[in-house]
Amino acid sequence: xxxxxxxxxxxxxxxxxxxxxxxxxxxxxxxxxxxxxxxxxxxxxxxxxxxxxxxxxxxxxxxxxxxxxxxxxxxxxxxxxxxxxxxxxxxxxxxxxxxxxxxxxxxxxxxxxxxxxxxxxxxxxxxxxxxxxxxxxxxxxxxxxxxxxxxxxxxxxxxxxxxxxxxxxxxxxxxxxxxxxxxxxxxxxxxxxxxxxxxxxxxxxxxxxxxxxxxxxxxxxxxxxxxxxxxxxxxxxxxx
Amino acid sequence: xxxxxxxxxxxxxxxxxxxxxxxxxxxxxxxxxxxxxxxxxxxxxxxxxxxxxxxxxxxxxxxxxxxxxxxxxxxxxxxxxxxxxxxxxxxxxxxxxxxxxxxxxxxxxxxxxxxxxxxxxxxxxxxxxxxxxxxxxxxxxxxxxxxxxxxxxxxxxxxxxxxxxxxxxxxxxxxxxxxxxxxxxxxxxxxxxxxxxxxxxxxxxxxxxxxxxxxxxxxxxxxxxxxxxxxxxxxxxxxxxxxxxxxxxxxxxxxxxxxxxxxxxxxxxxxxxxxxxxxxxxxxxxxxxxxxxxxxxxxxxxx
Numbered sequence: 001x002x003x004x005x006x007x008x009x010x011x012x013x014x015x016x017x018x019x020x021x022x023x024x025x026x027x028x029x030x031x032x033x034x035x036x037x038x039x040x041x042x043x044x045x046x047x048x049x050x051x052x053x054x055x056x057x058x059x060x061x062x063x064x065x066x067x068x069x070x071x072x073x074x075x076x077x078x079x080x081x082x083x084x085x086x087x088x089x090x091x092x093x094x095x096x097x098x099x100x101x102x103x104x105x106x107x108x109x110x111x112x113x114x115x116x117x118x119x120x121x122x123x124x125x126x127x128x129x130x131x132x133x134x135x136x137x138x139x140x141x142x143x144x145x146x147x148x149x150x151x152x153x154x155x156x157x158x159x160x161x162x163x164x165x166x167x168x169x170x171x172x173x174x175x176x177x178x179x180x181x182x183x184x185x186x187x188x189x190x191x192x193x194x195x196x197x198x199x200x201x202x203x204x205x206x207x208x209x210x211x212x213x214x215x216x217x218x219x220x221x222x223x224x225x226x227x228x229x230x231x232x233x234x235x236x237x238x239x240x
Numbered sequence: 241x242x243x244x245x246x247x248x249x250x251x252x253x254x255x256x257x258x259x260x261x262x263x264x265x266x267x268x269x270x271x272x273x274x275x276x277x278x279x280x281x282x283x284x285x286x287x288x289x290x291x292x293x294x295x296x297x298x299x300x301x302x303x304x305x306x307x308x309x310x311x312x313x314x315x316x317x318x319x320x321x322x323x324x325x326x327x328x329x330x331x332x333x334x335x336x337x338x339x340x341x342x343x344x345x346x347x348x349x350x351x352x353x354x355x356x357x358x359x360x361x362x363x364x365x366x367x368x369x370x371x372x373x374x375x376x377x378x379x380x381x382x383x384x385x386x387x388x389x390x391x392x393x394x395x396x397x398x399x400x401x402x403x404x405x406x407x408x409x410x411x412x413x414x415x416x417x418x419x420x421x422x423x424x425x426x427x428x429x430x431x432x433x434x435x436x437x438x439x440x441x442x443x444x445x446x447x448x449x450x451x452x453x454x455x456x457x458x459x460x461x462x463x464x465x466x467x468x469x470x471x472x473x474x475x476x477x478x479x480x481x482x483x484x485x486x487x488x489x490x491x492x493x494x495x496x497x498x499x500x501x502x503x504x505x506x507x508x509x510x511x512x513x514x515x516x517x518x519x520x521x522x523x524x525x526x527x528x529x530x531x532x533x534x535x536x537x538x539x540x541x542x543x
Contacts, residue, residue, distance in 0.1 A: 003343055064324045064325065067322050070292075071315065073315040
């Protein structure tokens with residue numbers, strides 16, 4: 001597991017293009033946080049998460065690296081959850097970098113340049129970054145699930161397709177005046193891709209509320225489904 | 241060691257299913273080196289994939305050392321080199337081998353020594369290991385693939401076209417590693433189109449065609465199948481040699497100048513022929529004995 005996490009971090013940060021992109025992105029997010037507040041900045045961090053989490057399994061499967069790894073004394077679930085933990089570790093490192101940039105800008109650079117900025121509160125920043133990481137827990141689980149059986153960037157496309165499909169019937173239900181369709185879509189959306197106000201939860205309110213419960217359930221379901229699909233999947237390669 | 245019983249596997253869906261393996265049964269003894277021979281698309285790689293647990297047979301069963309193929313005990317004793325090497329190309333050669341050493345459950349304190357030793361055995365040393373894999377030539381990638389497969393001296397080696405794309409030195413390095421594995425008692429399953437190399441390292445070969453195991457030929461020992469031997473003597477002594485071999489009851493034909501071809505000979509018969517010539521005072525300049533795999537491949541029933 002540890003070796004899988006290490007490999008994931010090396011793959012992502014060892015690629016100079018990805019590494020430079022992430023540093024630039026972290027700097028931009030740091031600027032946004034320092035100028036416009038934590039919530040505005042962390043919502044942009046989603047882009048970095050897409051870069052880190054996309055093709056987490058499918059790339060190894062298509063390159064043939066997966067077969068060499070699976071020939072080793074390693075359970076498929078160890079590989080899979082190692083990749084998942086790798087995504088979260090990489091994203092956590094990225095958020096730390098964003099936080100460092102934001103803090104440096106808010107405390108040192110902006111006052112020196114006399115740029116007007118909102119007051120800097122490290123606790124708000126930490127809470128915002130932690131919330132972003134918790135949001136990544138579900139998003140990564142969904143992408144991991146799709147990556148176990150879809151090639152290339154199919155995982156990212158599938159996520160957006162599912163998100164669109166789950167929100168579409170609600171609009172259709174309203175347009176067609178069929179409330180049941182909207183209700184069904186809302187229930188599916190709430191359970192498959194639940195939204196949690198992490199700022200509130202991390203602030204100590206509604207910690208064990210329904211949204212948190214749905215979030216836990218969704219994470220468990222996607223991770224279990226990913227393991228189920230991945231354990232059953234065959235990895236034939238090449239031609240004789 | 242390896243028991244394959246009536247294994248079948250098809251690919252594709254609905255009306256377009258292709259039978260990749262069709263009732264394949266075979267056994268590989270501990271310490272045996274088995275070659276898989278067959279044309280492209282015969283099912284050799286599918287068989288290897290089944291042996292490694294990447295693909296599940298539809299019917300039949302495979303046991304290795306009495307255990308399932310995906311048992312971690314089996315995996316801990318397995319080295320595998322795929323035909324298509326999937327590398328993290330931003331890794332250095334040394335980091336790649338270290339990664340596989342750790343994955344194989346190797347002692348972390350021995351990583352540096354084991355990596356250096358495995359790399360040295362395939363002729364990759366020093367600064368080469370510090371270079372990224374994306375800078376390696378095809379031959380170097382093949383070599384590091386072999387080093388990866390033989391890390392920690394596994395009891396079981398599955399090699400899929402290990403010498404493909406390598407230069408003659410690379411071919412000889414791969415051969416040496418297989419022979420080294422044999423000498424320490426490892427069981428080797430080799431899939432290769434390089435028949436001469438297969439013949440040099442394998443104890444037995446099986447021919448696979450259209451998913452079926454069509455033939456099995458033992459290449460070494462008393463049970464060896466027919467071989468074709470060439471005995472070269474001084475050209476002026478060819479007739480004497482033919483006479484001696486005829487007297488010993490060994491059929492032969494004159495081939496090139498000074499060469500006699502002994503057809504369908506076992507190793508014992510070749511030895512008897514050499515002895516007869518030596519006793520008749522005919523100098524034996526050269527003896528070459530081979531199973532003529534290429535010919536057997538052509539003779540294969542479905543060819």
